[in-house]
Amino acid sequence: MEWQLTPAQEAEVERQLVWIRRGVAEIVPEQELVEKIRMSVATGKPLRVKLGMDPTAADIHLGHTVVLHKVRQFQELGHRAHLVIGNFTGRIGDPTDKSETRKQLSAEEVAENAKTYVRQVYKVLDPAKTEIVYNADWLAPLDFADVIRLASTVTVARMLEREDFTKRFRDNRPIHIHEFFYPLMQAYDSVHLETDVELGGTDQKFNLLMGRTLQREFGQPMQIAVMMPLLEGLDGVHKMSKSLGNYIGIDEAPNDMFGKLMSIPDSLLFKYYDLLSLREAADIERMRQAVDAGQMNPRDAKMELAKELVTRFLGEEAAVEAVDHWHKVFQAGALPEDMEEVTVPGEPIWIVKLLTDLGLANSNSEARRAIAEGSGRLNGEKVLDVDLQYEPHDGDVLQRGKRQFRRLRV
RNA sequence: GGAGGGGUACCAAAGUGGCCAAAUGGGGCGGACUGUAAAUCCGUUGCGGAAUGCUUCGUAGGUUCGAAUCCUACCCCCUCCA
Structure with a gap:
């Protein structure tokens, strides 16, 4: 017709x-x-x-x-x-x-x-x-x-x-x-x-x-x-999906969303731009060329994207805070300001059990291994003693690996 | 309905009576290096306050000093035939 x-x-x-x-x-x-x-x-x-x-x-x-x-x-x-x-x-x-x-x-x-x-x-x-x-x-x-x-x-x-x-x-x-x-x-x-x-x-x-x-x-x-097109997830290989655990939820905490976006493989950076950004196509193209030419650090392009998306889904204020947080924690290596807080009794407790109880490990065995591997930290200090009996003080920070933190409240 | 093949940990896949909590690869986790990137290297990957301990090789029994491995029954998947 x-x-x-x-x-x-x-x-x-x-x-x-x-x-x-x-x-x-x-x-x-x-x-x-x-x-x-x-x-x-x-x-x-x-x-x-x-x-x-x-x-x-x-x-x-x-x-x-x-x-x-x-x-x-x-x-x-x-x-x-x-x-x-x-x-x-x-x-x-x-x-x-x-x-x-x-x-x-x-x-x-x-x-x-x-x-x-x-x-x-x-x-x-x-x-x-x-x-x-x-x-x-x-x-x-x-x-x-x-x-x-x-x-x-x-x-x-x-x-x-x-x-x-x-x-x-x-x-x-x-x-x-x-x-x-x-x-x-x-x-x-x-x-x-x-x-x-x-x-x-x-x-x-x-x-x-x-x-x-x-x-x-x-x-x-x-x-x-x-x-x-399908969007690959954080692993850079498989399509983003909940069941594969490589996804970025739009309801996530600002710091998590920002952090996850910062951790996508570089190879995916511009695909993310193409499919998720609302910027002008020409704008994106300019950035792509700058990165290819080595004039722009891919990290900075990634940060722009992370900022844009966090702003869209969680608000501008959240985005500003997330950027700030990222700079402090990951670039300067400081402890995050607002981490998950948990209340614990003030009595001495076995460090391994504490790690498990706080969800930083799935089992005592795993927690024990983590400590043996040197990924457990207390107030930034490495803990290597698997048998450590530790008396929590209000405000102490327990950490596993680089990314998981718990602030203790007594 | 008949004949045959198969079910091992997150996945794939070895193992066919003790040396098997189970090779190897992938994935995961952790560490080093970085930019919380990639690549690479290293460690680790059932539970257990750890013990010559406990549970795990489809399920339930049995044989044996000892079973992922042998026997019996059952469940499920696949192939060919009807």
């Missing part, structure tokens, strides 16, 4: 495309997106944009925000966003990128996680422009005949095209039937919401395309898949 647009409308289409394309990894199929935008501009009808999130983990991290920011941009362009909370799908567990079956969550866990999600999502999305929906509302009422109908639209061979299924099948690892339903359910979300554009990470490609298949099956126009 061709739309005759005025020059002003053509310009608007172009403006939107520039925004939408920024930072994306892939748009499938790109030409259809252009047509949809043209249609939207011509008719004044906003596109229906969908992002699904499974409340499998309770906290949103920077990895999630990449795609959330893209949703935000669509909102800013006047389109309509549906945030689908997968309170039904979450109970199945998306097998994407998992080497094995994911455990199924209870309804209570999912509900609890969803609540936290919504609150955190609003740090990125505009609450006024966000429509939050729960997929159990339409998935739960489906009866077995409906489910069979969904299942009959896809062949096993097609399902096995998905990379993780292929891999598991090849490696003789189990694939459960219910896992096949995950893509179908996600696709059905799009049918139900009559989605025009679905967002997701590149790892979601199969699921996003399944939405197209199913929409066609239901006689609807097919959605466009807009995929964002």
